Amino acid sequence: MAEIKIQAEERTEFGKGAARRIRRSDKVPAVLYGHGSDPVHVTLPGHDLMMAFKTANALLSVELGKDKHLVIPRQIQRDPLRGFIEHADLLIVKRGEKVxxxxxxxxxxxxxxxxxxxxxxxxxxxxxxxxxxxxxxxxxxxxxxxxxxxxxxxxxxxxxxxxxxxxxxxxxxxxxAPTAEQLESELAEAEAEAGIERDVPEVEAAEGEATEGEAAEDEAQKSTETE
Missing domain, CATH: 2.170.120.20 (Ribosomal protein L25, C-terminal domain)
Known part of the structure; x- marks a missing residue:
């Protein structure tokens, strides 16, 4: 897997307000941690980070001044509607290390x-x-x-x-694969459980009314013949 180089800046501001300001400048607040060292808080370029994470389990070489950290994504928080990255937790790894x-x-x-x-x-x-x-x-x-x-x-x-x-x-x-009849039956059951009543098509309704009317006429005819 090729390493993706990305330039980082040290982050000195914290809290929701600071995070919003970072995101408005098209950057992402992030933290690097692992191997028992203290967490390193940084900001990363939003576009570069988004492109890097198009590769699953991307291996990043994060450059912070003279320091370089080899990291993999551990937890990525994204905006639920727009999908941009809001925060990144990155795990520091070593070459030859099993993860x-x-x-x-x-x-x-x-x-x-x-x-x-x-x-x-x-x-x-x-x-x-x-x-x-x-x-x-x-x-x-x-x-x-x-x-x-x-x-x-x-x-x-x-x-x-x-x-x-x-x-x-x-x-x-x-x-x-389920048949069309099975799908229709399952849909009908789900609608019934949810209390949803289907609208009867006008043609079917008219046919139903006609049938009821014919039945009534038949009853009336029988009554007349009896009398």
């Missing part, structure tokens, strides 16, 4: 027609050398049929990486 991170799973291919892919997890914990963290794990679902499954033992990881979950852990399985 455990969550690695995203990417599905490749198409399962058999009429089937549905049920994914149990979107990422898995992996132990890897700090400078060789996988950016993702690909799983081929090409041609998988109903009843097939993929467990943790079936994942293919880069050399030097190890899964930190049980080999029997279920990653995904293939089930039969």
């Amino acid at each position: 455990t991170v969550d690695v995203q799973i990417h599905l490749v291919g198409e399962a058999a027609p009429g089937s549905l892919v049920q994914t149990e997890v979107n990422s898995v914990p992996v132990e890897a050398e700090a400078t060789h963290i996988p950016s993702g794990i690909e799983i081929s679902i090409e041609g998988l049929e109903v009843g097939d499954r993929i467990d943790a033992r079936d994942l293919v990881l880069p050399s030097g990486s190890t899964l930190v979950i049980d080999d029997d852990a279920l990653i995904l399985h293939i089930t039969a």
Whole structure:
């Protein structure tokens, strides 16, 4: 994994007001920590940081004056509406050091027609050398049929990486896709539970009224014939 260089500035102001001022200048408040050292509070360029984090588990070389820190993202806070980074917690790592991170799973291919892919997890914990963290794990679902499954033992990881979950852990399985009738039935049940009444189409309503009217005429005719 290539290192992404990013220039940092020392942060001396703290609190919500200071954080807002930092963000208005297109910068991000961040903290570097790890290896028993005191936390290092910095500001990072917002655009550069956003671009760096387009790569999952990005490895950053943060330059602060004459000091350089090799870090990986630990916790990233984003604005829930606009998506920009509000704060970053970055873990200091050393070359050759083993770290455990969550690695995203990417599905490749198409399962058999009429089937549905049920994914149990979107990422898995992996132990890897700090400078060789996988950016993702690909799983081929090409041609998988109903009843097939993929467990943790079936994942293919880069050399030097190890899964930190049980080999029997279920990653995904293939089930039969629901029919249109099943979907309609489930929707009707959900609407009924929520107390939602469907509007009856005008044509159906008219047909229903006509049927009721015909029934009434039949009853009246029977009464006349009896008399």
